[in-house]
Amino acid sequence: MRYAVLGTGIVGRTIAAKVASLGHEVVIGTRDPKATLARTEPDGYGNPPFAQWLALHDRIRLEAFADAASWGETVVNTTAGAGSLQALEAAGATNLAGKVLIDIANPLDFSQGMPPSLKPVNTDSLGEQIQRAFPDSRVVKTLNTMNSQIMVDPTRVPGDHSVFVSGDDPGAKQAVTDLLVSFGWPESSVLDLGDISTARGAEMLLPIWLRLWGSLGHADFNFHVAGA
């Protein structure tokens, strides 16, 4: 399978490396590949410059959003939530049409102070916005409720814990579930919340996630639905 992973941050890198390690072909998409590769400073979260990371992953290529999306059979959105719609517009509706579009982004809003709040929230979600903006794509919201290292290695957290999927297309949710199982998730840990409007609930886990991160002092935790 050919995966286009949109976004060069830690989530994009982690997903891309995992998918490549499973034998898939991977292209990472970015707005301006030359600008991304020219950066020599760590990003805002202290991650090493992208070019340095890419040099260690010679099976992964970097291309512009549209080239990556056009080439990929499945597209993964790992861009920052506030810029996701713009990034997907740059990827192009025709390049996304008919494809499974896995949305891992969270619509964090830093304009109301710290910790960030969400925008949209409550009566809408980023997952729904993306599905509305790209009605020919098969959007599945998933994996946005945990640290990126846990996404691709659920054994980092002891015991059972959950990953949610939301989407309108049952076939797309099954394909994403299969991908999650290939990442190491027990199928019983994948909880189908329902249609894409259930992405509201998954995105609204972020505020308590951020507070738990603060109170626990680490990010190696995840939500489990006990009794599910």
Add this chain to the structure above:
Amino acid sequence: MRYAVLGTGIVGRTIAAKVASLGHEVVIGTRDPKATLARTEPDGYGNPPFAQWLALHDRIRLEAFADAASWGETVVNTTAGAGSLQALEAAGATNLAGKVLIDIANPLDFSQGMPPSLKPVNTDSLGEQIQRAFPDSRVVKTLNTMNSQIMVDPTRVPGDHSVFVSGDDPGAKQAVTDLLVSFGWPESSVLDLGDISTARGAEMLLPIWLRLWGSLGHADFNFHVAGA
């Protein structure tokens, strides 16, 4: 200890019965006791009329909000979130002053369609609204993230699962933790999220709770923070 439980719905009844069974004195508060006792129909959730329930719990009395709050040493808000501030106004700021005020309510907003959304949300919470409106009370948000039967009998859900506390007063949070332990919660399952603004995160669990209730088909589940 004397507990005033404000609200005659299923949460208030469940908490009142549990607290009474532990040997505490309990008064339930309502807007108009005569009107509450005069009802002969089940409530909107199909629970039997309050008078019928009260007849089975002869150690529990029913009084007006202000009388209950004045008498109680600890006050528990189990009223519907949309009416909580009004109910607490009726209880009276002076009757609540200095006391631990346990807030279990969720600010469900049914005006935007089903499933309900939240109001306030995201940059505010009902817990914070109550603390601001009653600055001399020691508000602790807790237990709002699960079905009422689990609140007082955590063994209904297999395995470890979590209950959150949010509040500005460490002594009040410890008192609430002690009460939760007396309900059967292991102290290690009580997660202190931080100050009362962390009630935003606890309240924002409701949307995914409601969707899980729908997709699982039962309410005997609870959130667990694995790896905490």
